[in-house]
Amino acid sequence: MIPIELLEDYLIDQDDGIKKLLTWFLNLVMQLEAIQQADAEPYQRIDSRKAHRNGYKERSLKTRVGELRLKKPQFREISFETKVFDRYSRVEKALINAVVESYLQGVSTRRIQDIVSRLGVENLSASSVSRISQELDEKVEEFLKRPIDHPIPYLYVDASYFKVRDNSRYVSKAFMIVMGVRDDGYREILGARIADGEDELFWSGLFQDLADRGLSGVKLVISDGHKGIQKAVEKSFLGASWQMCHVHLMRAVLRNVAKKYQEEIAEKIKIALEDETKMQQLIQELEDRGYSKSADTAERFRFSLWNYRAFPREHWRRIRTTNGLERINKELKRRSRVVGAFPSDKSFMRLGVSILIDINEEWMTTRKYLSMDME
Known part of the structure; x- marks a missing residue:
């Protein structure tokens, strides 16, 4: 009691x-x-x-x-x-592993050395690191290769960038994540991959992997306006619609607007997203005010802004943006900040996917993301 x-x-x-x-x-x-x-x-x-x-x-x-x-x-x-502490320990192990791997490779900074000292793992042997790495690699592989058992009507895709060592230099790499809403209303992280960029080839490869694991029933794909994503979606999900994320649309339009007018234009974009006529009027206004690049951006995505309206109204708020993935990306950035730059792709995947596993487990044990009863 x-x-x-x-x-x-x-x-x-x-x-x-x-x-x-x-x-x-x-x-x-x-x-x-x-x-x-x-x-x-x-x-x-x-x-x-x-x-x-x-x-x-x-x-x-x-x-x-x-x-x-x-x-x-x-x-x-x-x-x-x-x-x-199982979930806590998995991420903790991955974090320590990434830090110590940098330390043992001799590429650590003074900050990394200080972290290693505070963690009390200066004497962690290479064999111990190898054993932890193997254990984490198995968990990562198991998660990323598990079957997809439910149809996925809504698919969200996004990527964020992290510094990773490639041979003798550090480069920025894309961590691509695919999230779906299942036919029972629960969210699920379906796949993730680290790649050199967001070209069509990389996204197509990830989508094919999902198809091989059983992905089906996709009706709407929500993402930012990256051309690589668009092309891969068009070829990989025939019959599905592509939805341009409203938040990313606003960012893209405002990118070429003078800072002192951004707040004003942002409010007009919100109003214009209500229907096509208002968007046409905004595009003309941007052109007249000398913001031709912003006008071109809005024009380019104009026919992909309202595809979400073909689905139940109760779903609209959550299927017109990639906000769910944005929160995941912020969590990944926050949790990986202590490492800074990762010593290898595998090192990043151990931490990144461990965090995704935790988030996924939480989603599957809480309430549904959407009610699918009205479909």
């Missing part, structure tokens, strides 16, 4: 109350795990006991509601094992 004081905290301050409830629950889970592994209740004197308690070790866990401080049970005779 939940302690009454935790329920009172929840009613008074829901944010802090949720953290306390989650902390209580996860500590309780570990207590039950400890009872199972020791084969005895705390202080219970029985011959079948396998291990004796040896206090607790405080450990932090980052969650959607903030960082939790948990009490992990300790045993004298054996190591205590828990599922609570």
